[in-house]
Amino acid sequence: MRIHPTCLILSTVRKGEEKIDGHIEPVVANMSSSSMPFICDYTRYGVDYTASLTNDGIITLQLYDGDEVYLDRLSTVWIRRPQGFPHHMLSRLEIAKYVYKEHVCFWVDALEFLMYQRDIYQYNHIHHERSIDNKYVQQHIARDVGLKTVPMIITSSKVDVEAFIAHYPDAIVKLQHTFSSDDVFWQPTKKFTHEMLDELSKLYVAPIIVQEYIDGVYDYRITMIDDHVIAARYHTGSSRYPYDVRIDRFMKAEQCTIDDATIRALQAFMRATHLRYAAFDFRENRHGEMIFLEVNPSGGFLYVDQDIGSDIAQIMADVLSATHRGKAHYDASIRNDAHRFDYDPNCLPFAASVGGNVEVIRR
Numbered sequence: 001m002r003i004h005p006t007c008l009i010l011s012t013v014r015k016g017e018e019k020i021d022g023h024i025e026p027v028v029a030n031m032s033s034s035s036m037p038f039i040c041d042y043t044r045y046g047v048d049y050t051a052s053l054t055n056d057g058i059i060t061l062q063l064y065d066g067d068e069v070y071l072d073r074l075s076t077v078w079i080r081r082p083q084g085f086p087h088h089m090l091s092r093l094e095i096a097k098y099v100y101k102e103h104v105c106f107w108v109d110a111l112e113f114l115m116y117q118r119d120i121y122q123y124n125h126i127h128h129e130r131s132i133d134n135k136y137v138q139q140h141i142a143r144d145v146g147l148k149t150v151p152m153i154i155t156s157s158k159v160d161v162e163a164f165i166a167h168y169p170d171a172i173v174k175l176q177h178t179f180s181s182d183d184v185f186w187q188p189t190k191k192f193t194h195e196m197l198d199e200l201s202k203l204y205v206a207p208i209i210v211q212e213y214i215d216g217v218y219d220y221r222i223t224m225i226d227d228h229v230i231a232a233r234y235h236t237g238s239s240r241y242p243y244d245v246r247i248d249r250f251m252k253a254e255q256c257t258i259d260d261a262t263i264r265a266l267q268a269f270m271r272a273t274h275l276r277y278a279a280f281d282f283r284e285n286r287h288g289e290m291i292f293l294e295v296n297p298s299g300g301f302l303y304v305d306q307d308i309g310s311d312i313a314q315i316m317a318d319v320l321s322a323t324h325r326g327k328a329h330y331d332a333s334i335r336n337d338a339h340r341f342d343y344d345p346n347c348l349p350f351a352a353s354v355g356g357n358v359e360v361i362r363r
Contacts, residue, residue, distance in 0.1 A: 001066075004073045005038035007031070007320045012041050012083035023080060023302055023313070030317035037320065038069055042082045045103060051110070059110050076320045077114060077122045079129065081298050121322065123225075123277040129297040132273045135176075135209065138295050145268040146261075147292040150214055156207040158200040165192060168212040172243055176209060189244040214291050216283040219245045222258060223301050224270055224278050228315050230301075231258045232308045236283065245281075253307040262290055269295070277316075 009028070012020045028037050040061070045051070049069075050062045061069040085103040111126050131137060139149045153164050154176065165171055173196065174189040192210065219234040233256040234245050241247040258266075266280060279299025283291050301312040 002068045002070060003036070003038065004070050005036045006073060006323050007035055007037040007076045007078065008071060008074055009037055009039045009078045009080060009320075010042070010082045011039060011078070011080040012043050013039065015043065015083070020083065021081060023300065026302070026313040027078075027317045027320065030314050032318075032321035035075075035321040035323055040082075042085050042103075042107070045085055047086055051106070053106070053110050053113065057113060059113070071114075074114070074117075074120050075323045077111075077120060078316075078320055079111075079122070079124060079126055079298065121276060121319070123316075123319070124275050124297050128274045132275065132278075132295065132297050135294065139292075141269055141272055142265075142292040142295075145265045145272065147265050147269075148289055149292050151212040152209060153211075154207055154209050156203045156205075158203050161200055161203065161208075161210055162197070164210050165197075170213045170215075172211050172213045174209050174211070174244075176207065188241075188247050191243055213243070214283045214285050214293075216242070216285050216291075218284040220256075220258070220280075220282040220284065220290070221245075221299075221304055222266065222280040222282065223299070223304060223312055224266055224275075224280065225312070225315050226276055226319055228319075229258065229263055229266070230304070230310050230312050230315070231256050232304045232310070234307075255308040255310055259290075273297075276319075 009024060011024050013024050014020055024039060028039075031037055041048075048064045052060045052062070054060065059071040061071070063069065085100055108126070114120055114122065115125050115127070132141075135152065135154060139152065142149050151164075151168055153160060155161060155164075171192040172189050173192045175187055191213065217235075217237040219236045221232045221234070223230045223232075233254055235252040236242050236245065239245075239248045239251045245251070262282075269280075270276070270278060275297055277297065279296045279301065281293040281295070283293055285291055301316070304310055305312050
């Protein structure tokens with residue numbers, strides 16, 4: 001069977017029995033009947049499917065059961081935190097490193113090609129997401145569009161942290177890229193204490209983020225999807241852990257409206273970064289000023305829907321359901337059992353199994 005989906009979702013929903021990301025199911029369940037989503041899981045690449053990028057610019061997937069997926073009628077793409085490739089399944093480290101690089105190269109090229117098809121809406125393009133993940137890029141753009149930002153340093157220097165703390169004695173410390181309790185060294189954002197000064201000599205091992213602490217009344221999670229703005233307000237002033245909104249899950253939350261000036265600034269931010277989806281974090285200080293903290297271009301929204309009764313999952317389903325190139329369909333007559341394959345952890349890559357090196361001709 002040949003399948004022509006209208007929406008490609010790059011994500012990892014499950015690993016075996018373990019649920020990895022709960023965002024996909026409620027969104028797919030609410031997509032329109034005229035759309036056809038296809039979930040592509042990098043962790044199953046080479047296990048459940050192989051892929052090709054043809055000379056005429058068509059990406060095809062060959063599934064284990066013999067079906068084929070043609071990505072030639074896509075209207076939307078959603079990159080929702082896909083997990084890595086299954087190179088760890090290979091028995092030899094040097095082979096795993098080579099295979100990983102080749103996998104990354106293929107998919108970067110494939111997604112780069114999709115970017116140049118102007119009638120495909122991407123939430124978000126992978127390059128735009130990666131560039132805006134940079135905290136200093138975020139702060140720079142936020143200031144450019146008129147938002148107030150928080151003093152911050154990312155450093156592995158003991159001397160620079162001591163100088164920052166001397167200037168901003170009320171500070172917080174957080175990690176760069178460990179977002180959830182599943183990470184081995186996960187820590188929530190913490191208040192910087194004098195006891196931590198004795199540990200600064202270990203900073204050379206890995207850098208940290210230090211920010212001025214903003215004493216605030218409310219934290220805001222503002223989710224932007226195209227022209228949609230959904231704002232959740234959390235009562236930080238009464239929180240039992242005001243340093244990280246993720247910790248006190250009994251903190252009061254409510255849906256709210258955002259002032260026009262902030263919305264215009266966020267819309268300018270989205271245009272400047274070419275993002276179609278983003279989750280912004282703000283804190284309102286004791287003077288009523290909205291302070292930009294950070295933006296997550298692939299931030300979660302299910303907890304927001306649960307906390308305030310919003311409909312972000314439905315909005316995401318609606319934008320992903322938009323079709324610009326006709327309805328998807330199946331070509332039921334096509335089936336190719338030759339695609340069936342078994343994943344062998346001891347298998348050498350093709351390039352390593354087709355013979356020895358060719359000597360360079362030097363004269």
